Amino acid sequence: MPRPWSAHAVYGTTARVLHWTMAVLILFQATIGIVMTWAPEGSTLAKLSTALSLYDVHKLLGVALLALVLVRLANRIGQGVPAEDPSIATWQAETANLVHTWMYLLLIVVPLLGWLGVSLFPALTAFGITLPALVAPDQKMSEPVFLAHAVAAFVLIGLVVIHVGAALFHAVIRQDGVFRRMWPRDEEA
Ligand code: HEM
Ligand code: HEM
Structure with a gap:
């Protein structure tokens, strides 16, 4: 993904608020998705899933996440990102860039496949709200599409695990400024 540099050393407030809000919501969304599909029939977890209408929550939260990532990308194009930290090896900066690009792509593809x-x-209905249909009904075709949704969601989860590992490596082991770009101290914001 091209990096339009901003003049700042840290991500802007909007970028940071969107990053952390989405991080929490994606954690919920993935957990809800797994619980609602994997809970054994008749189990307490399955009953809880029905009682909390987890399918409905998942559908609406998923569409909200799709909207949020589009806002986030528009903000990124408009505001740019902080210039690369010169102490980071080129291969690491390139890998980070690749992982970020794929996370953004999957944050569009995963909800679209679910929808x-x-x-x-x-x-299409969740809590009385009917989402617009993207295509005409064809129940047989929904099976491979849901499979693709699940596979893409797990690839996204895998990338998030790598990403969080790298962020913690910078924050705890290398103790450089990378983590502070997304979670600055007051005077840096
Ligand atoms: C970033 C957004 C999303 C993430 C991370 C996500 C993640 C997941 C995960 C992990 C599962 C479980 C997959 C499995 O093991 O079978 C799942 C299932 C499901 N998701 Fe999503 N999802 C998202 C958005 C959506 C949206 C927008 C919709 C619909 C509007 C949706 C509808 C569904 C449905 C119906 C299932 C169950 C499929 C089945 O029964 O096979 N998801 N999702
Ligand atoms: C679902 C969870 C998450 C997703 C999808 C996600 C996604 C992203 C993306 C796409 C970027 C690139 C921002 C840009 O350049 O536009 C980013 C940056 C960043 N994220 Fe996350 N993130 C998640 C969770 C976390 C967590 C839990 C941490 C910390 C433990 C973290 C730490 C960071 C840091 C430090 C950066 C800045 C990296 C840099 O300056 O190059 N993220 N994240």
Whole structure:
């Protein structure tokens, strides 16, 4: 992804608020997705999933995340990102860039596949709100689409694990300024 440099050493307030809000929501979203599909029938977890309408929560939260990532990308294009830390090896900066690009891509592809799946099934209603159908219903086609949604979601989760590992490496072991770019001290913001 091209990096339009901003004049600042840290990410802007909007970028930071969106990053941390989305990080928490994605954690919820992935957990809800796994619980609602994997809880054994009749188990306490499955009953809890029904009682909390987890499918409905997942659908609406997923569409909200899609909207948030589009706002985030627009903000990124408008505001730019902090210039690369010169102490970071080129291969590490390139790898980070690649992981960020794929996370952004998957944050668009994963919810779109989920939305496509519920359009095909069809199961577009959540808490009385009916999402617009992306395509005409075709229940058989919903199966491979939901499979693709699950695979893409797990690739995203894998990238998040690598990303969090790298962030903690910078914060705890290398103790450089990388973590502070996303979580600055007051005087740096
Ligand atoms: C960033 C957004 C999203 C993430 C991270 C996510 C993640 C997941 C995960 C991890 C699962 C479990 C997959 C499995 O093991 O079978 C799942 C299932 C599911 N998701 Fe999502 N999802 C997102 C957005 C959406 C959206 C926008 C919709 C629909 C509007 C949706 C609808 C569904 C449905 C219906 C299932 C169950 C599929 C099945 O029964 O096979 N998801 N999601
Ligand atoms: C679902 C969880 C998360 C997602 C999807 C995510 C995604 C991203 C993305 C796409 C960027 C690049 C921002 C840009 O240049 O536009 C980024 C940056 C960053 N993230 Fe996360 N993140 C998540 C969770 C976390 C967590 C838990 C931590 C800390 C433990 C963290 C620490 C950072 C840091 C320090 C940066 C700045 C890296 C740099 O300056 O190059 N992220 N994140």
